[in-house]
Amino acid sequence: MMKVAVIGASGRMGQAVLQELIAQGHECAAAIVSEQSSQLGQALDDPRLAGRHYSSGRELEPGSVDVMIDFSLPQALSHNLALAQHLGAPIVVCTTGLADADQDTLAQASQSLPVLYAANTSVGIALMEQLVTLASAGFADADIEILEAHHAAKRDAPSGTALVLGEAAATGRGTTLAQSTAGIRGDGPRQAGSIGFAVLRAADIVGEHSVYLAQTGERIELTHRIRDRQVFARGAVQAAQWLAGQPAGRYKMRDMLDTKALLQRLLHEI
Ligand SMILES: NC(=O)C1=CN([C@@H]2O[C@H](COP(=O)(O)OP(=O)(O)OC[C@H]3O[C@@H](n4cnc5c(N)ncnc54)[C@H](OP(=O)(O)O)[C@@H]3O)[C@@H](O)[C@H]2O)C=CC1
Numbered sequence: 001m002m003k004v005a006v007i008g009a010s011g012r013m014g015q016a017v018l019q020e021l022i023a024q025g026h027e028c029a030a031a032i033v034s035e036q037s038s039q040l041g042q043a044l045d046d047p048r049l050a051g052r053h054y055s056s057g058r059e060l061e062p063g064s065v066d067v068m069i070d071f072s073l074p075q076a077l078s079h080n081l082a083l084a085q086h087l088g089a090p091i092v093v094c095t096t097g098l099a100d101a102d103q104d105t106l107a108q109a110s111q112s113l114p115v116l117y118a119a120n121t122s123v124g125i126a127l128m129e130q131l132v133t134l135a136s137a138g139f140a141d142a143d144i145e146i147l148e149a150h151h152a153a154k155r156d157a158p159s160g161t162a163l164v165l166g167e168a169a170a171t172g173r174g175t176t177l178a179q180s181t182a183g184i185r186g187d188g189p190r191q192a193g194s195i196g197f198a199v200l201r202a203a204d205i206v207g208e209h210s211v212y213l214a215q216t217g218e219r220i221e222l223t224h225r226i227r228d229r230q231v232f233a234r235g236a237v238q239a240a241q242w243l244a245g246q247p248a249g250r251y252k253m254r255d256m257l258d259t260k261a262l263l264q265r266l267l268h269e270i
């Protein structure tokens with residue numbers, strides 16, 4: 001049983017993580033929202049968390065939290081990492097829409113804490129990243145385009161996952177996404193070698209990503225679809241459990257799942 005503090009607890013994902021903690025018998029050490037939140041001080045909805053309230057996390061003391069899970073907003077990142085450092089608690093950061101400077105902040109925090117950053121905590125996307133790198137290297141002349149679809153309330157675009165898949169595709173071509181991105185495709189002809197993004201926002205779509213690798217007359221499409229947010233929550237709790245046993249450092253989902261070793265073994269066999 002772990003004592004887990006959930007940041008962004010009143011949100012779509014925060015609620016899903018609270019459900020997952022209850023289902024797995026872990027303790028919710030804190031349900032953290034912003035200082036400005038209309039939920040601050042309000043009781044948690046689920047009767048199984050009776051007596052618990054949304055808080056800012058200020059009341060927490062070092063040693064009271066085994067691990068933190070953050071599904072909030074990019075502007076809260078520095079504050080969340082400072083709280084994790086104060087508590088000496090490993091942190092799984094799942095927020096997307098981060099700027100380059102935020103990646104530096106994560107790297108800095110990981111010098112003294114175990115920090116796992118995942119734009120997508122599903123097992124499927126961790127595996128798809130590597131499939132995309134393989135396909136982009138093997139299908140070396142193909143044009144690469146990435147399509148993502150999400151619910152109407154999503155703030156950032158392209159999604160964090162789409163950018164991770166873009167980076168994976170660029171890696172297969174021996175380059176970086178920064179050097180090859182065309183951003184969200186607009187008008188004008190396509191520049192050879194560029195990686196473009198298409199974004200769809202509608203209703204309650206949870207999260208869908210397709211990578212197209214197309215050359216004249218044939219194409220590969222790699223697609224991942226999630227229809228239940230609990231998949232992300234389950235992955236985040238699994239990551240938290242794993243991270244709690246790691247030394248300070250920066251980690252990804254694939255470190256926990258060890259998909260690299262799996263693919264290497266399979267590649268050796270085929
Ligand atoms: N890694 C993954 O697998 C996934 C990542 N995400 C990402 O997670 C993030 C959250 O998504 P979602 O739950 O849909 O968004 P919501 O808008 O539903 O929730 C965001 C939550 O963050 C809280 N929040 C805002 N500011 C702060 C702060 N300073 N400190 C603490 N909490 C704060 C908000 O509460 P309040 O305003 O009341 O404080 C709210 O509860 C997004 O970046 C999204 O892209 C989403 C799904 C999967």
Ligand SMILES: O=C(O)C1=N[C@H](C(=O)O)C[C@H](O)C1
Pocket residue numbers: 096097119120150151154155156158159160161162206207208
């Ligand atoms: O905001 C969301 O909902 C999601 N965000 C993540 C992203 O930006 O990739 C992961 C998932 O697709 C859902």
